[in-house]
Amino acid sequence: MSETENSNSVGAVTPQRVQFKAPIQLKSGAVLPEFELVFETYGELNAARSNAVLVCHALAGSHHVAGWYAGDPDNIGWWDNLVGPGKPLDTNRFFVVGVNNLGGCYGSTGPVTLNPASGKPWGADFPVITVEDWVAAQARLADHLGIDVWAAVLGGSLGGMQALEWTLQYPERIRHALVIASTPKLTAQNIAFNEVARQAILTDPEFHAGHYYEHRAVPRRGLRLARMVGHITYLSDNQMDEKFGRRLRDGKRQFSYEVDFEVESYLRYQGDKFARYFDANTYLLITKALDYFDPALEYGGDLKAALARAQANFLVASFDTDWRFPPQRSRELVHALLCNRRNVTYAEIACTAGHDSFLLDDAHYHALMRAYLGNIKL
């Protein structure tokens, strides 16, 4: 069954855009004089405006959360298995909003868009963005859509950090935060992997100090390597062994540096594909937002103190094979929330797929999401 025949798809969708003329002050100290966000919505906002849900994207995601495009029916939203009529995030009940974050490369203001001051793409001059900045920009979008309070904000990985940040920056504007496969802060190892990815891009001769657009160049080699190393951390060791093991693509060793093992072929393919469509400056910027996220920083590392202002109810979920943001990171978050007597549901889900499990339609995971979201009062 193709997606266009899928009765529980939100169907053909159309991105919208909104321009914000008021400047936005960023955490870095920089100010963007104006900005645009690209977004999509699914379902209908009810009269009480009480059924709005914001879906936040992770590193490679976008505003295109569900459905497909009339002119491009194979371009299906990245969380389409979760979002639609009758699906766990049920668009018959909820008004769902997906947004491409500030600094992204899918149409919102970012390194690839024009810097009004120069008339050229921002490139490396685009300011470094934080999770806090994203949430501040998303709040502008909420204002624009007439949404005072989100019924829920949810996301996996970096998306989960945004959901958590909503509860801290706008505690009165979010009723439920769903923080999936996420962490209250990156470890040194997490940062180290991001740094390898950044160095691959920054040292690519085609990077031209971030102004590659003007040189009609693309730092594809660096972006490809960044994706390859990232991809390893998204999958579990066991899943990689199940999926590829030591299988040789052509049944015998090549004794050269051509593809020997299937896992090599897979990684090269993923790297090549990603490097064709993703923007290198956006990649740098998003990894930096990940590294910087640490709500406890201003509280001397005391996460409990940092979360004291949160008022939302929480669903926190982790996956047992996720070694990027393992269950222990979620437990730290849950513990700090419980210390604040917040209402928390927590689940550690057995799923072989590692960090990327949050994107899959694992039965236990989706049953949990369906149960939690179904219980939200409108």
Add this chain to the structure above:
Amino acid sequence: MSETENSNSVGAVTPQRVQFKAPIQLKSGAVLPEFELVFETYGELNAARSNAVLVCHALAGSHHVAGWYAGDPDNIGWWDNLVGPGKPLDTNRFFVVGVNNLGGCYGSTGPVTLNPASGKPWGADFPVITVEDWVAAQARLADHLGIDVWAAVLGGSLGGMQALEWTLQYPERIRHALVIASTPKLTAQNIAFNEVARQAILTDPEFHAGHYYEHRAVPRRGLRLARMVGHITYLSDNQMDEKFGRRLRDGKRQFSYEVDFEVESYLRYQGDKFARYFDANTYLLITKALDYFDPALEYGGDLKAALARAQANFLVASFDTDWRFPPQRSRELVHALLCNRRNVTYAEIACTAGHDSFLLDDAHYHALMRAYLGNIKL
């Protein structure tokens, strides 16, 4: 106390070299018409020639296992904490041999040495080498030194694979194999990390298809990235957090792609340092040897059957925080050896340092090595 004042150092040492004029047939099918090996020895070969121990190096190691050079006293052997008079591998008792493997970049025949057919460096024309080939070349060295039987062959990581391979290729020439922090084969994830490292080198524009010497170029960017990603896998997550955590080098966020976190500074330093002295073609070749090692391959994956011909006694040791070759990999080896009723000592050592623990002088680990090696009859 400097190394030159260290009474239990083997002292100033001098590398030796030996040329083998008879061709060597490699696993790839290629034949090297002749080759040289660079090696060092410590201690004295006894009259019965029964006290010889071969130390095999891992990815970045060399023949310089212990001691220092008269003209370069800071250049201390990579396993100097283990090897010396009164040390766990006691040079008062043993005649210890370190050798730079075929294809290496410390003086043995390899990509950086001259191809007699062309008079130019071998570069990318140097054949892909396997662990089996290394051991076959080491056997020539043993012949040259008049060593019929090694009292022991030992190594960590890739060095442990060579010790294991000795028991299979020359079962009658090795009495004890010490296989430390190693594995009978790489997993898909292990191969994936090696592939990222290789792709970083292969796609560096300065690589020139492996003939960078002729272009007076060095693929430093690629080699640097390869080392950075490798380095992450050598350390444990916990140790990285203890060592660096989220500490900012300058106490505040830079909001740029300069160094923010200390772990970034450390990784860049390690990458830069390595790229200054290591050869990129050798790096490629060694990662391939790692990937290919799989003694069970010719036995339909049956490790027990593959090890049936081993006659040596074994010490197998793993480190609990090693996520590159975790204890489970050593347990598989131990299990297969026990199925063959081999004499096996096995230890899982608690050490925070991850894979690199095998290079450290952890008290428990060194006590184990001292006890095992001390019990070897000469």
